[in-house]
Each structure stands twice: as structure tokens, then as C-alpha cells.
Amino acid sequence: MKKIVLGILAAGLLIFGCKSSATKDKSKSVDITFESKSGSKVKGTSNFIEKNGEVTFTANFTGLKPGVHAIHIHEKSDCSSADATSTGGHWNPTFKKHGRWTDYEHHKGDMDNFYANADGNATVLFKTDEWCVGCADETRNIIGKAVIVHENGDDYVSQPSGNAGARVACSAIIK
Numbered sequence: 255m256k257k258i259v260l261g262i263l264a265a266g267l268l269i270f271g272c273k274s275s276a277t278k279d280k281s282k283s284v285d286i287t288f289e290s291k292s293g294s295k296v297k298g299t300s301n302f303i304e305k306n307g308e309v310t311f312t313a314n315f316t317g318l319k320p321g322v323h324a325i326h327i328h329e330k331s332d333c334s335s336a337d338a339t340s341t342g343g344h345w346n347p348t349f350k351k352h353g354r355w356t357d358y359e360h361h362k363g364d365m366d367n368f369y370a371n372a373d374g375n376a377t378v379l380f381k382t383d384e385w386c387v388g389c390a391d392e393t394r395n396i397i398g399k400a401v402i403v404h405e406n407g408d409d410y411v412s413q414p415s416g417n418a419g420a421r422v423a424c425s426a427i428i429k
């Protein structure tokens with residue numbers, strides 16, 4: 255009898271142990287492609303990968319004017335208008351002031367400026383535990399939003415959007 259009970263316990267631990275380790279390492283991701291807006295020639299691809307409670311956003315762009323550019327997540331996954339204003343304002347589900355990500359107050363859609371080199375190419379890398387890919391928490395879920403690249407850098411002061419100029423590239427964040 256003792257051997258049977260120990261065998262059942264060992265089998266249970268093996269089954270549940272396998273389940274939890276498989277669940278623990280699960281990642282979710284979404285890949286997106288940018289389209290040019292506002293008469294620009296900007297193109298790009300990016301992805302969001304959520305792993306162990308942290309989302310990593312990586313993007314690569316071509317066709318930018320050299321220098322500083324702003325990038326933000328906007329409210330709606332609608333890039334249909336020529337100037338990308340169909341995406342609405344910055345994604346701000348917690349009703350904070352616009353600012354730099356490291357400031358106490360910032361929109362969930364605020365990200366730091368990035369730089370395009372002399373050839374107009376740029377790579378963006380951003381990580382946060384304040385986003386999720388497809389979770390039930392609407393104050394964290396990026397699905398159904400859009401990513402916008404702006405013509406200029408964000409001044410991190412002007413409300414509500416940082417005075418970053420035209421929207422030169424857009425991509426909906428959809429699965």
C-alpha cells in the first residue's frame with residue numbers, strides 16, 4: 255500500500271512539475287509592420303515579446319530624417335488616415351500627465367526618444383513590466399492600440415503629446 259501511495263504522489267509531482275515549468279516559461283508575442291504616413295518614406299518592423307511579466311519592444315526603421323524622433327503607443331489600432339490621426343491620442347488608461355517614462359507621471363504609451371543615424375536608420379529597444387500582450391488588464395494590454403513614430407523628438411513637457419510633430423509611421427498592434 256505504501257508503494258502505491260508513493261507511486262501516485264511521485265506521478266502527480268512529475269505531471270504537475272512539468273506543467274508548471276512549461277507554464278512558467280511561456281511567452282506571448284506580436285509582430286507588426288509600419289506604414290509611411292504624412293508623406294514620409296519611413297518603413298519599419300517591430301515586435302512585442304512578453305516573457306516572465308516583462309514586455310520587450312524592438313523596432314527597426316528606415317527612411318527617417320537623421321536625428322531625434324519620438325515614438326508612442328496611441329489609443330486606437332486604426333492607421334487608415336493619411337496623417338495617422340485616426341489612432342487618436344497617446345494611450346493613457348491611468349489618466350496621467352504626458353512625460354518621460356522615468357518621470358513619476360507618464361502615459362502608458364510614452365516611450366523615450368530614439369535617434370536615426372545619418373542614413374535614416376534606427377533601432378529602438380524598450381522594456382517594461384507595465385505592459386502586457388493580450389491580458390485582461392486594460393490598463394496594461396497593448397493589443398488594439400497603435401505605435402506611432404513622430405517627425406521630431408518629444409519635449410516631454412508639452413501636454414498632452416510632447417510637441418513631437420507629424421506622425422511619419424504607423425502600425426496597429428493586432429494579433
